[in-house]
Amino acid sequence: xxxxxxxxxxxxxxxxxxxxxxxxxxxxxxxxxxxxxxxxxxxxxxxxxxxxxxxxxxxxxxxxxxxxxxxxxxxxxxxxxxxxxxxxxxxxxxxxxxxxxxxxxxxxxxxxxxxxxxxxxxxxxxxxxxxxxxxxxxxxxxxxxxxxxxxxxxxxxxxxxxxxxxxxxxxxxxxxxxxxxxxxxxxxxxxxxxxxxxxxxxxxxxxxxxxxxxxxxxxxxxxxxxxxxxxxxxxxxxxxxxxxxxxxxxxxxxxxxxxxxxxxxxxxxxxxxxxxxxxxxxxxxxxxxxxxxxxxxxxxxxxxxxxxxxxxxxxxxxxxxxxxxxxxxxxxxxxxxxxxxxxxxxxxxxx
Amino acid sequence: xxxxxxxxxxxxxxxxxxxxxxxxxxxxxxxxxxxxxxxxxxxxxxxxxxxxxxxxxxxxxxxxxxxxxxxxxxxxxxxxxxxxxxxxxxxxxxxxxxxxxxxxxxxxxxxxxxxxxxxxxxxxxxxxxxxxxxxxxxxxxxxxxxxxxxxxxxxxxxxxxxxxxxxxxxxxx
Numbered sequence: 237x238x239x240x241x242x243x244x245x246x247x248x249x250x251x252x253x254x255x256x257x258x259x260x261x262x263x264x265x266x267x268x269x270x271x272x273x274x275x276x277x278x279x280x281x282x283x284x285x286x287x288x289x290x291x292x293x294x295x296x297x298x299x300x301x302x303x304x305x306x307x308x309x310x311x312x313x314x315x316x317x318x319x320x321x322x323x324x325x326x327x328x329x330x331x332x333x334x335x336x337x338x339x340x341x342x343x344x345x346x347x348x349x350x351x352x353x354x355x356x357x358x359x360x361x362x363x364x365x366x367x368x369x370x371x372x373x374x375x376x377x378x379x380x381x382x383x384x385x386x387x388x389x390x391x392x393x394x395x396x397x398x399x400x401x402x403x404x405x406x407x408x409x410x411x412x413x414x415x416x417x418x419x420x421x422x423x424x425x426x427x428x429x430x431x432x433x434x435x436x437x438x439x440x441x442x443x444x445x446x447x448x449x450x451x452x453x454x455x456x457x458x459x460x461x462x463x464x465x466x467x468x469x470x471x472x473x474x475x476x477x478x479x480x481x482x483x484x485x486x487x488x489x490x491x492x493x494x495x496x497x498x499x500x501x502x503x504x505x506x507x508x509x510x511x512x513x514x515x516x517x518x519x520x521x522x523x524x525x526x527x528x529x530x531x532x533x534x535x536x537x538x539x540x541x542x543x544x545x546x547x548x549x550x551x552x553x554x555x556x557x558x559x560x561x562x563x564x565x566x567x568x569x570x571x572x573x574x575x576x577x578x579x580x581x582x583x584x585x586x587x
Numbered sequence: 588x589x590x591x592x593x594x595x596x597x598x599x600x601x602x603x604x605x606x607x608x609x610x611x612x613x614x615x616x617x618x619x620x621x622x623x624x625x626x627x628x629x630x631x632x633x634x635x636x637x638x639x640x641x642x643x644x645x646x647x648x649x650x651x652x653x654x655x656x657x658x659x660x661x662x663x664x665x666x667x668x669x670x671x672x673x674x675x676x677x678x679x680x681x682x683x684x685x686x687x688x689x690x691x692x693x694x695x696x697x698x699x700x701x702x703x704x705x706x707x708x709x710x711x712x713x714x715x716x717x718x719x720x721x722x723x724x725x726x727x728x729x730x731x732x733x734x735x736x737x738x739x740x741x742x743x744x745x746x747x748x749x750x751x752x753x754x755x756x757x758x759x760x
Contacts, residue, residue, distance in 0.1 A: 312614070356722070359641035366649030370621070373653070377614060377660050385660065392657050396650065403645075416638075416722055 240347055248351045255328055259491040260290035266545050273549040300480040305380055308477065312378035317478065317485035320371025324492035327364040330357040331499045332419050334509050334530035348419065349530065357418045358406055361500060365455060368493065369395045372457070372474045375486070379477035387473025390463045390556070394454055397563040398461075402451035404571035405444045408578040409437055409504050418500075422508030436507040443574045445505045447567060449540075452497040454563070456490065459548040463556060498540035502533060506540075509533045593633055600626035613659045617652060624648040638722050 264279070264287065271278025279286030304313060334349035354360050369392055376388015413421040427435045438445050454461040463473075470476070475486045502508060509529025518528045554562070603623040610616040624647045631640035729737055 309614075312618075354637065356637045356641050359638065359645065363641050363644035363649060366645055366653075369649075369653055370618075370656070373656055373660070374618075377656075389657065389660055392653050392660075396653060396657075399650070 240345060243347050247347065247349060251328065251333075251351045252325065255325060255492055255495060256488075258495050259488050260294070262491045262494065262541060262545075263290040263293060263487075265541070266548075269542065269545045270549045273546070294484065297480060297484045302480045302482065303477070305477050307380040309378040309380070312374050313477075314482065316371050316375035316378060317482045317489070318371075319374065320368060320489040321485045321492070323364055323368035323371060324489040324496065327361050327368070327496045328492070328499065330354050330360045330418065331496065331503060332422065332508070333499065333533050335524075335526035337524070337527060350419070353417070353419055356416045358410065358416045358421075361418075361496070362403060362406065365493070365496070366395070366399060368489070371486075371489065375478065376474040379474075381477050383470045383472070383476045384474050387463075387470050387476070390470075391457065391474060394457070394461065394463055394559065394563075397560060398451040398454040398567070401447050401563065401567040401571040402455060404568075404575050405441075405448040405451065406504070408441055408444045408571075408575050411575075411578055411582050412437060412440065418503045418508075422503050422510065425507040426510045434507055434510065434512070436505060436510075438505045438507075441505065441574070441578070443570060444578075445501070447571045447574065448501055448505065450567060452501065453544065453547070454559075456493040456497055458490075458494065458544060460551040460553050461559060462548075462553060463559060494541060494544055495537065498537045498544065499533075501540055502536040506536045507532075511536075589633055593630065596626045596629040596633070599623075600630070614656075617655050617659055620655075621648050621652050624652070638725060 267289065268278045268286075270276075279289035282288045282292045304310065329351040330353070332348060332350035332353065336346035336348055372391040373388045376384045376386070376391065379385070409421060410416060413424040415421060415424075425435050425437060429435060429439075433439060457463070475483055478486065509526060509532050511529070511532035514528040514532055515526060518524065518526070600623050603619045603626065607616045607619045607623065610619065624643060628640040628643040628648070631637070631643060
């Protein structure tokens, strides 16, 4: 078989494997950070420093009884978690996580460090994440329980409200880079201003970054926007009736979605795999300048994920009317303004 | 390869669309319509228009169908009962049904004839056979050549939106 093709398959498999593992790592991280915020120890008995806790969690979930409410719609009830998880994994397929590489000279031509390089990548991500809501909505409806239904309804309303701002914050970056491909957008952020400020879109688009993060948190249903599962009001929202592995799939989907939003934020605003120091080391070792870029990528995504968890355990949940008011009356006008100003600057400065 | 994919997608689309109208449960109808849209988006990809494919999913399968689902869930109609009452008897009796069947048949024959008569396979414009339509091309076409139609459509949608809000709103006094 062609070596390059084989390498591409390995990259795809590796991406999938890392995404699965990232969910486990995030579970551990979430519990440890939560413990730190609340001045507890967190898990420390299973394995060294409690590192095997996610494994124990998974084993526990697997051995639980699979319950289904009698009046539930059985087809949709089992389809919903699968849809959720599939959409979560599929969205990551077009996210590049490193510069083109020949794997230190093993291949004769460079391959992309992404499962697929699509020239409308950003739109594909947007399309697939908008499919993810069906998992939650169907779970809510098919459970035939009032809490689940309310959770599903809230989720669809929230997604529609925040998707607009989410898309408009994308659009501003697309205008700056002049491309829909994530790879090209990252390449536009290479280099420095005045020799030391990295050319990240974060510094050009601070408002856009804020809007993207806020809408991203709302899209992934994380606190302070976790209304679909607000436990004080809705028991557990859309997954009230789920147990065992079906529940685990929702859990998995939530964490994978967090990773995707963080990775996209890194590619769009934080310069992807570009950063100081590492190119120097790589050159010193005699490799390509950006061959160690994936370390920067991992570090940035890791920080954003930490931020996600930090926010969850620090901020209280909004009230539902506040959520809608914030989304429609503040975030949407702000993103439209951001788009208009960006368009004006792009035209007059000729970027 | 392309031909095989085309036939698979086309079959999925036709079958899903037929099943949409055959369902008693509106929830399943909505979901099958999404499947049909997904297959249509695949056809766009085969035609070399990934941008249109992505937009198809975002706008139709993503935004509009979520709204449909939202309404179905809010009304929470479990299954559609056969209608009863005066109007149902007027429209659903044996006579009107036969009349409707004849009309449907006439429409089908007419459509078939029209397509057969006038839809010859048009030659592809030179130079655009398999080149994918780029976002730039679509953008310039939309905002330069068809700018007026584009703006007029958006104003029309806005008017429709304002109108529906005015109609649906109840004055609270």
